[in-house]
Structure formats: structure tokens, C-alpha cells
Amino acid sequence: MSEEELREIEETRVEQAIEGEDIAIKVRGLKNSFGDQTVHEHLDLDVRKGEILGVVGGSGTGKSVLMRSIIGLQTPDEGDIHVFGESMIGRLDDEALAVRKRWGVLFQGGALFSTLTVAENVEVPIREYYPNIGPQLRDEIAAYKIRMTGLPTEAGPKYPAELSGGMKKRAGLARALALDPDLLFLDEPTAGLDPIGAAAFDDQTRKLQQTLGLTVFLITHDLDTLYSICDRVAVLADRKVIAVGTIQELLATDHPWIQEYFNGPRGRAATAAVEREKNRAADGAPDGRR
Numbered sequence: 666m667s668e669e670e671l672r673e674i675e676e677t678r679v680e681q682a683i684e685g686e687d688i689a690i691k692v693r694g695l696k697n698s699f700g701d702q703t704v705h706e707h708l709d710l711d712v713r714k715g716e717i718l719g720v721v722g723g724s725g726t727g728k729s730v731l732m733r734s735i736i737g738l739q740t741p742d743e744g745d746i747h748v749f750g751e752s753m754i755g756r757l758d759d760e761a762l763a764v765r766k767r768w769g770v771l772f773q774g775g776a777l778f779s780t781l782t783v784a785e786n787v788e789v790p791i792r793e794y795y796p797n798i799g800p801q802l803r804d805e806i807a808a809y810k811i812r813m814t815g816l817p818t819e820a821g822p823k824y825p826a827e828l829s830g831g832m833k834k835r836a837g838l839a840r841a842l843a844l845d846p847d848l849l850f851l852d853e854p855t856a857g858l859d860p861i862g863a864a865a866f867d868d869q870t871r872k873l874q875q876t877l878g879l880t881v882f883l884i885t886h887d888l889d890t891l892y893s894i895c896d897r898v899a900v901l902a903d904r905k906v907i908a909v910g911t912i913q914e915l916l917a918t919d920h921p922w923i924q925e926y927f928n929g930p931r932g933r934a935a936t937a938a939v940e941r942e943k944n945r946a947a948d949g950a951p952d953g954r955r
């Protein structure tokens with residue numbers, strides 16, 4: 666092998682290493698099926714470190730199944746999944762523990778334990794992963810996480826049934842942040858919230874992501890969320906990710922679902938709202954996006 670060939674191989678290796686360092690989640694050739702229903706086939710996706718990636722697709726296209734595959738709640742039929750460079754397929758819980766501790770998950774609807782208070786809910790992952798942390802420090806961490814999500818301190822001793830929908834989402838977010846994650850999974854975080862509550866939740870997500878340097882995998886049907894806080898958007902259709910990019914890049918594709926979704930009346934309304942907000946911000950007016 667000539668010196669030049671060796672140098673080329675080394676350069677490729679370095680490039681791959683650099684590329685690998687920038688990727689938080691790498692999914693390759695994913696296949697998931699339930700009986701004779703194939704939900705994913707040949708699905709590839711990269712989530713870059715430090716981005717908010719919006720994941721969209723029609724109902725039943727497998728957005729939640731994709732998230733569950735990445736976090737190990739669904740065993741795929743085929744494919745590779747790496748999170749922060751660690752393979753997630755076929756790993757025992759203990760083996761993947763170091764990576765599992767690096768993510769937090771807000772499930773659809775919050776998925777809070779109804780018999781536990783908000784503070785106790787936030788403490789669940791701390792008890793599970795750090796059993797040596799004593800009750801006083803655990804309480805302090807929970808109180809801090811609760812405040813971080815914009816909930817009042819008084820929310821800590823309340824039970825989920827005593828909270829509004831928006832407060833439940835924030836409580837779920839506080840629990841997702843309990844272990845200081847690098848990676849946050851949010852499954853339809855603004856579903857069921859009124860527009861003002863949804864905009865406030867989006868703002869909180871963006872602020873936390875920027876302050877804590879988080880990577881966010883965000884499943885949503887909410888066009889306002891996509892336009893206002895997502896760096897890139899991945900589109901699921903035909904059992905795979907058919908496109909990923911900024912909204913402008915997606916608009917340049919001619920896939921009928923993408924065109925209908927982003928260029929339909931609601932997509933245009935969301936674009937107009939973002940433009941209005943930009944103009945308002947340029948004029949120095951207070952926030953009033955939706």
C-alpha cells in the first residue's frame with residue numbers, strides 16, 4: 666500500500682471520528698414489526714449533538730416506536746442503534762447503564778405516578794440510579810429541578826391529579842431532568858395544551874436546551890413547535906425517515922406529504938406567525954407568538 670493510500674485511509678478515519686463525535690444518536694437499518702404489520706424498514710437517522718430535532722409523521726407512522734427503540738423499550742427486528750457512540754442493541758440494562766443515565770424522557774401525557782407527589786416523581790430516577798444519595802439531598806435536587814421547569818415550589822407536595830395539564834407536563838419534564846441528562850426525549854410535549862401554555866412550554870424547552878447544552882429528540886404534531894424551536898426536522902413516512910433537514914430544506918423537496926404538511930393552510934399560518942413574531946421582536950415588543 667502506498668504512503669498516499671495510507672494517508673487517505675487515515676484521513677477518512679479522522680473524518681469518521683469527527684463525524685461520530687458530533688452525533689448523539691445514530692440509527693441504521695432499523696426494522697420493527699408487530700405481527701404482519703411492518704412499522705419501520707431500512708430506517709436511518711442521525712441526531713446531532715446539541716440540536717433540537719423535531720420528529721414528525723402521520724399518525725401511526727412509528728414515531729413513538731422509534732423513540733422506544735432508541736431508549737431500549739422496544740427490541741427491533743433488525744438494525745443498529747448507537748447513543749453517544751455506544752451500541753444499544755442486545756445490551757443488558759447494566760451494560761448500557763452509563764448511557765441510560767445520560768438521557769431523560771418525557772412520555773406522552775407525562776406518565777407521572779399518580780400515587781406519588783410531584784417531588785416524589787422527580788426523585789424516582791434518583792432513587793433508582795443513585796441509591797446512595799440521602800433523602801435531604803434528594804429533596805433538594807427535586808426542588809431545584811421543579812423550579813427549573815418553571816413550576817412554583819408549592820407544586821412539589823402536590824399529587825398529579827391536583828395539577829393542570831401544563832403543570833403535569835412540567836412535572837414530567839422535571840423528572841426527565843432529574844439526572845442532569847445530556848439527551849432529552851420529548852413525546853408530544855405540547856399535545857393538549859392551550860396555545861399560550863404550549864408556547865410557554867416551547868420557550869422553556871429552548872431555554873433549558875441552550876442553558877444545559879442538551880440534545881433534544883422531540884416528537885410533535887405541533888407546527889408552531891417545529892417552526893419556533895426545532896433546528897432540524899425528520900419526517901417519517903413509508904416506514905422510514907424520508908427526509909431530514911431545516912424546514913426550508915424540507916420545503917425544497919417534492920414529497921407530497923411534506924408539501925401538504927408544511928405548505929397546507931396550517932403550515933402557512935405557522936410560518937406567518939413566526940414572521941410576525943420576528944417582526945415584533947425586531948420592534949422590541951413583548952412575546953406573544955401564538
Ligand SMILES: Nc1ncnc2c1ncn2[C@@H]1O[C@H](COP(=O)(O)OP(=O)(O)OP(=O)(O)O)[C@@H](O)[C@H]1O
Pocket residue numbers: 699704722723724725726727728729730731
Ligand atoms: N406494542 C405494540 N403492539 C402492537 N402494535 C403496536 C405496538 N406499539 C405500536 N404499535 C403499532 O405501531 C404503529 C406505530 O405506532 P406509534 O405509536 O409509534 O405511532 P406514532 O407515529 O407515534 O402515532 P401518533 O402520532 O398517533 O402518536 C401503530 O400502528 C401502532 O398500532
